[in-house]
Amino acid sequence: MYLYNEFDQTLVNERVEQFRDQTKRFLEGDLTEEQFRPLRLMNGLYIQTHAPMLRVNIPYGLLSSKQLRMLAHIAHTYDKDYGHFTTRQNMQFNWPKLEQVPDILADLASVQMHAIQSSGNCIRNTTSDPLAGVCADEIEDPRPYCEIIRQWSTLHPEFSYLPRKFKIAVSGSPKDRAATQVHDIGLHVKKDAHGKIGFEVLVGGGLGRTPVIGQTIHSFIAEEDMLSYLEAILRVYNRVGRRDNKYKARIKILVRETGLVTFKEQVEAEWALIRDSNLRLTNEEIQRVKSFFKPLAYETSTDDALKQNLANSGLFRQWFKQNTREHKQNGYRIVFISLKSPHRAPGDVTTEQMEHIANLADQYSFGQIRTTHDQNLVLSDVKANDVYALWQQLEKQQLATANIGTITDMICCPGLDFCSLANASSIDIAKGITDRFSEDTTDIGKVSLKMSGCMNGCGHHSIGEIGILGVDKKGEQWYQLTLGGSDSHQSKLGERLGKAIAKDAVVDAIDNIVQVYKTNRQDNEKFTSTLQRIGLQPFKDKVYDAH
Amino acid sequence: MTLIRHKEIVQDDWHYLQDGQSLKPSHNIVSLDYWLENKTRLINEKEPLGLTIPGHEEVDNFVDDLQYFSLIAIEFPTFTDGRGYSLAKTLREHYRYQKEIRASGDILPDQALYLTRVGFDALELANEELAPLVLNKLDEFSVFYQPHYTSK
Secondary structure, eight states: OOOHHHHHHHHHHHHHHHHHHHHHHHHHSSHHHHHHHHHHHHTTTEOOOOSSSEEEEEGGGGHHHHHHHHHHHHHHHHHHEEEEEEETTEEEOOOOOGGGGGHHHHHHTTTOOOOTSSSSSSSSSEEEOOTTTTTTTSOSSHHHHHHHHHHHHOOTTTTSSOOOOOOOOEEEESSOOOOGGGGGOOOOOOOOOOOEEEEEEEEOBBBBBBOOOOOOEEEEEEEHHHHHHHHHHHHHHHHOOOOOOOGGOSSSHHHHOOOOOHHHHHHHHHHHHHHOOOOOOOHHHHHHGGGGOOOOOOOOOOHHHHHHHHHHHHHHHHOOOOHHEEEESSTTEEEEOOOOOTOTTTTTEEEHHHHHHHHHHHSSSEEEEEOOOTTTEEEEEGGGGGGGHHHHHHHHOOOOOTTBBBBBBOEOOOOOOSSSSSOOOOOHHHHHHHHHHHTHHHHOOOOOOOEEEEETTTTGGSSSSEEEEEEEEEEEEEEEEEEOBOOOOOOOOOEEOOOEEEGGGGGHHHHHHHHHHHHHHOOOHHHHHHHHHHHHHHHHHHHHHTT | EEEEEEETTEEEOOOOOTTTOOOOOSSSSEEEEHHHHHHHHHHHHHHEEEEEEEOOGGGGGGGGGGGEEEEEEESSSTTTHHHHHHHHHHHHTOOOSSSSEEEEEOOOOOHHHEEEEEEEEEEEEEEEGGGGHHHTTTTSSSSSOOOOOOOO
8 A cells, every 4th residue: 555755744744733733723712713614624624513523534445454553542542432434435533522633633644644635625535446456357456546646636725725525536447336426526447449548537426415427528538647637627617616605516516507518628728738737647656656556465375265164154154145255366355344233323333343453454454454435344355265264253343244235234424413414313214224124134135225314415325226315394304215326337316206204114114115126026136127127106106105 | 914925024015006096106906997997098107017806807808918917916705715726826827927926805824825836926914913824834834745836
């Protein structure tokens, strides 16, 4: 993984001191709340329902065991012994004290981490494929490009006061595991006819109040032009993106109102002026960053012991089938650690669990951990013959729920329990769903369920096969259901099932939807395929007739 | 009002032409509307001349006249409106404007360094007490990932 040099470290250290000064001036009354707000947000600090919330960046979802131990230390020292992984591969702490945040940032800096631009109207953490570098279908590892984007976007003087937040995701495989179509900019690694690396560039995707699927603005931008093209898009957006209404300020609205063709003309006029500037990436710089992401030192290994263990244990077999994936290297497996157990809110992890996972990463997976946008973790390089021993360790820590990709592996925002924007709670609905379906979650099969506590859509409800959106009706919590969304390579927005449902009826409604699917599915048909074949009506009938 | 130019507190020789007032002999900063109405007279009589524009002004509306201005003041209506940053960068890098670009309006000391990185070389502060803090903030970072602007 990328390691800071003296330059990178100096910048992060100076940023800590900058924020320490800003916090001090705010607490002493020299900065007003209105002035401090964007400054603290640009360091990931929100003021929430109960306490500040601090969001820490995990660049493109890659953590070392040392960094995870530091997150555990922070959870223990400054918070309530747990942290929460978000849908953008970051970690949130829900209970820090404002005056301690500069110390937390200094602790983070000591392990090459930061919270820079994890919130605010600026370029956020660049996200990527959690299986980057280890999946068999990869064209090129996207992480070096993510790191280059991270550096370019960090404390960017021109783009720190954008109309609205700005999110970039990069995918290196034909199968999109980074939800690039619902980002402000999505980059897909491609190779041209000569084997030259570049990117298909998507623009104007996003979730939130107005979910939009991104459109291709350019089919191939060569790697050396990546930053100048990004800068051109950002400059046009910064100049002419709407600032009169925060709900219309995302780039997706600009692209829609301007039209893709005209927007592309504006971007490319700008690009023509800066393409040959010092933003052009040199091969040396690309290779320098790539050298940090070389293939790991894999050993030749068999999977004889694994086969034996699979034959002997049904429980292990079930978990192995659901929670591990093929590795591009023979003799290795990719192991998912489910953070969707019946014991905790989706994405939550305790101090103790973090410490154990860090140890397991050291013991079994080259000391690295990845976070996923589904709010789980991955140990990406586990020897096949070690998988059984790893599973036993995960079991002890309640980290081996065999449910990756199933209905109980749901994406969920913190909801009304923590978030000051939310209209409705998410966590107790998630608990209800987990309790109802835990027994037969693998039998139901792969169904993506995503839930947000308000229309800002942090839980990605609009791209869930089953989406749940919390709404407020005269002070009561109601839930709007959508079906048929997708976050795979062809992202698709779900369709509304019908009128909103009262809180105490939501789990039954989901159960009814699942029953219709199970009754109607043919062979191993996926939820979306069944829905496409039989239409929305049978689901509507079952859900609303029941009331 | 206090002016910081190239990391120093300096005497401001310029004056903004207020509505209903008459022009000073030189060093007037005028609005775009005033410029457009009085172009010929201003070119002949009132050098050096400055132009004040809001951060959202279209470059095309004044770029052909850049040669007549010894100063461009870009006004920030609120400190969270980042359009002026891209405007300054555009003037420096695309139009090679090499004279003074100053930031006016609602700017925070915390923004001083970013402003100078994109092309501003002078900052108008609301009051003198802010000056030490601004000077301090200009040295807050010793390293940058982004290239400094260039007008050459």
